[in-house]
Amino acid sequence: MFYRENGQFKASYVEDQRIFKVQQDRVAIIAIVAIAALLVPMLASDYLLRALLIPFLILSLAAIGLNILVGYCGQISLGTGAFMAVGAYAAWNLGVRVPETPLLLQILAGGACATAIGVLFGIPSLRLRGLYLAVSTLAAQFFLDWAFLRIPALTNYSTSGSVSVGSLSFFGLPVESAAQKYLFCLGFVVVFAVIAKNLVRSGTGRQWMAIRDMDIAAGVIGIRPAYAKLTAFAVSSFIVGVAGALWGFVHLGAWEPLAFGLDRSFQLLFMIIIGGLGSIAGSFFGAAFIVLLPIVLTNVPELFGLPLSVDTAAHLEHVVFGALIVIFLIAEPHGLARLWSIGREKLRLWPFPY
Amino acid sequence: MQNRIAQGIRGLAVAGTMAFALTAPSIAAAQAEQFIPLLVYRTGSFAPLGIPWANGKLDYLKMVNERDGGVNGVKLSYEECETAYNTDRGVECYERLKAKNGGGSLFDTQSTGITYAVMDKAPLDKVPVMTMGYGRSDSADGSVFPWSFPMLGTYWTASDIIVQDIAKKMGGADKLKGKKLALVYHDSPYGKEPIPALQALAQKYGFELMALPVVAPGVEQKATWLQIRKERPEYVILWAAGIMTPTAIREAQATGFPRDKMYGIWWAGSESDVKDIGAAAKGYNAIAIQGSADRGKAHDDILKHVYDKDQGSANSRDEVGTVAHTRGMMIQMLTVEAIRTAQEKYGKGKPVTPEQVRWGLENLDITQARLDELGFGNLMRPVKTSCADHMGSSWARIITWNGQKYETTSDWYEADMSVVNPLVKAGAEKYAKEKGLTPRDCSKE
Incomplete structure (x- = not known):
């Protein structure tokens, strides 16, 4: 009823190439961003911002990065955690060695370093496919974990190998309170989500998808596989690296290689599988599912005043969470994004489905 | 009292709901208690150590409430939060509990990773972090790390x-x-x-x-x-x-x-x-x-006041007296004594804020006589902290x-x-330089 597009005509190419072709979608997305930027920092509690929304935003960003590689270009990667670590450690090193560097530049430089490392570890993808590629990216994870533990120069000879950042400021504005940190992350997420969405609709993005769907056929129609695969690795690693730098700088403040271990790589991979491969919106759904749901689940018994001990609650959380993953994947193997788009199609036709 | 009634009436009139009237008494009740957040790992790969440790922490609090009725009449309230030794979860727990029920008195994170992550947040939130026997070793220097307390020894x-x-x-x-x-x-x-x-x-x-x-x-x-x-x-x-x-x-x-x-x-x-x-x-x-x-009188007190009343945290009485359980008791004893010290300065019989607990931790002076009284006489040696020394003592066997x-x-x-x-000194100086901190001058305090 409210979701009807009668009378919305596309009169120019610009209108035809919009990201959100339906007016209601445009209004909704602007409203969501406006609420996220204006209302949420005013109303949300410190806990909600620091413990839930900031990690959600940063991991959504990382999931977008990974989705470009896995969802759009079809190259499986198990080294996402390591590329995040590269972003975090590179940004940190720049900050320690050249203290005058502004925060934004540090974070982007972290992304740039992650790009270089990502492309390097993307080279095997020119010869390897599927599971074999997954194993070779696993090597990146192990190697980089080892490097950050073992090479003292990378952690500025910190005795324990753990590093930490001081107070942050963004062009003179402090990034200290929960709301400031939240807005800082939100800015990155919005900018990179728009860039990513436009990239996947561009010629480059179509090349990635052609490679994903059938690389031989893509080669036959004149797409260079090496170029397409390596650009996917580069763009993906850049975004993942920026997310890593944000995770270290804004969310944790102090970290050790364990924060970017293999578990993180799996976590991100699960996010995009559950959220939806090849969908920017899916990255957000997946991140919400993996980050927010467990915390909500642990708090449920307490909300209802059930006297459960913390370990029982923790075990229960794992059981329910695992079951939900299975249920969602059986209901819709293409992820939450697909469920959402089915719902949307139904809404467009309602009340006269055919 | 009248004020609260007036508030209640206003709340009812304005909101037109019962919600305010229902929540008001619980806020008042929470204020009379001292809240101690407990970060624990009862699940995960380190759980065999984490469980008795967490039980020890819990049992000591129960015992103090039962035996002494709290600290100078202020009951101790507590809440556990499961971290599974995971830094992300630990940070979430810290954020959840730091401002709860009038403020978490102090955090014992039970993990080096969580300590590092929380240590930079604690000064901003004004919450002390006690890391008995672990932590960051150079945080023993209280002039650079005012909010960190690696009590009784570091690595x-x-x-x-x-x-x-x-x-x-x-x-x-x-x-x-x-x-x-x-x-x-x-x-x-x-x-x-x-x-x-x-x-x-x-x-x-x-x-x-x-x-x-x-x-x-x-x-x-x-x-x-x-x-x-x-x-x-x-x-x-x-x-x-x-x-x-x-x-x-x-x-x-x-x-x-x-x-x-x-x-x-x-x-x-x-x-x-x-x-x-x-x-x-x-x-x-x-x-x-x-x-x-070793075993001391404190163990007997826990058995008598907690386990004999079927309030014990552990499944079996045998756990009391094991190394990890005793360690939990010691941590909690220091916590309770820090709260007591803070109360002596800021008002006996009243709950103290986390900031005041920090003062208590920094001015802790547990003599041998006091240890005997507490039942830790043969378990510990005296502890005395100061601005420059946040460790208190380094005795060990x-x-x-x-x-x-x-x-x-x-x-x-x-x-x-x-x-x-x-x-x-070197570690603390490096930290202060990296963070751009100016160390406190301990000779002036």
Whole structure:
């Protein structure tokens, strides 16, 4: 009823190439961003911002990065955690060695370093496919974990190998309170989500998808596989690296290689599988599912005043969470994004489905 | 009172709901209690250590509420939050509990990773962090780390004491010269932290230090122990956690390395680490934080006031008196005493804010007489903290597994501060420089 597009005509190419072709979608997305930027920092509690929304935003960003590689270009990667670590450690090193560097530049430089490392570890993808590629990216994870533990120069000879950042400021504005940190992350997420969405609709993005769907056929129609695969690795690693730098700088403040271990790589991979491969919106759904749901689940018994001990609650959380993953994947193997788009199609036709 | 009634009426009138009237009394009730957040890991791979530790912390609070009715009449309230030794979860727990019920008095994070992540947040939130026996070793310098309290010892003091005991067994510190000691460590910030102290000691006494990392979680140590068999170090210092400890002892058995020449750090020295190995672990040494392998009057109090009333946190009474459980009790005793000290300054019988608890932690003075009174007389040595010294004391003893239980097998040792202090100072200065902090001037406080 409210979701009807009668009378919305596309009169120019610009209108035809919009990201959100339906007016209601445009209004909704602007409203969501406006609420996220204006209302949420005013109303949300410190806990909600620091413990839930900031990690959600940063991991959504990382999931977008990974989705470009896995969802759009079809190259499986198990080294996402390591590329995040590269972003975090590179940004940190720049900050320690050249203290005058502004925060934004540090974070982007972290992304740039992650790009270089990502492309390097993307080279095997020119010869390897599927599971074999997954194993070779696993090597990146192990190697980089080892490097950050073992090479003292990378952690500025910190005795324990753990590093930490001081107070942050963004062009003179402090990034200290929960709301400031939240807005800082939100800015990155919005900018990179728009860039990513436009990239996947561009010629480059179509090349990635052609490679994903059938690389031989893509080669036959004149797409260079090496170029397409390596650009996917580069763009993906850049975004993942920026997310890593944000995770270290804004969310944790102090970290050790364990924060970017293999578990993180799996976590991100699960996010995009559950959220939806090849969908920017899916990255957000997946991140919400993996980050927010467990915390909500642990708090449920307490909300209802059930006297459960913390370990029982923790075990229960794992059981329910695992079951939900299975249920969602059986209901819709293409992820939450697909469920959402089915719902949307139904809404467009309602009340006269055919 | 009238004010609250007026507020209640206004609330009813404005909101037109019962919600306000229902919540108002609970806020008032919470204010009369001192809230202590408990970060625990009862699940995950380190749970065998985490469970008795968490139970010890919980039991002591229950006992104080039961026996003394709280601290000067202020009941202690508490809430556990499960971290599973995961830093992300630990940070979430910290954020959830820091402002709850009038403010979390202090955080004992039970994890090096969480400590590092929380340490920079704590000064902004004005919440003290106590890391008894772990933490960040250089945070003993209270002038740079006003909110961190690595009470009773750090990894650096522990390293020094282990080397002292080795020297004693070899017949004097001069006998260490030219000898080889191996450090088998968990490859994480936790395991790496003792290395600077051991290197400084190696330089001082002229022994050679072999640092052998073991990849977490530590189930694969064949290569490490083959190297030990090849290089034949005099002693092995084991900086292990969780499954790594029993694995190391079994590997030592397999390669024929004598267990009585092994020293574990306190996290590798609880019953759960050796119980399943039993006799084969006989002779295995570990350093105890103070004297945590013994029993004192405090244990009897817990059994009498908590377990006899069926309020115990552990499934069995036998857990009371184990090393990890006692450690939890000691942590909580220091917490409660810090709250008591803060109350003496800021008003007896009233709950204190986390900021006031910090003052209490910094001005703690637990004498031997007070320890006897608390039932820790034979477990601990006096503790006195100050602005410059957030550790309070560094006394420790060595305990040895006799096949069935741990026995205290050494006298009290105190760490050699001429080795540890320069490291603390250097580390704290570096930290202050990295963060752009100006250290407090402790002589003025």
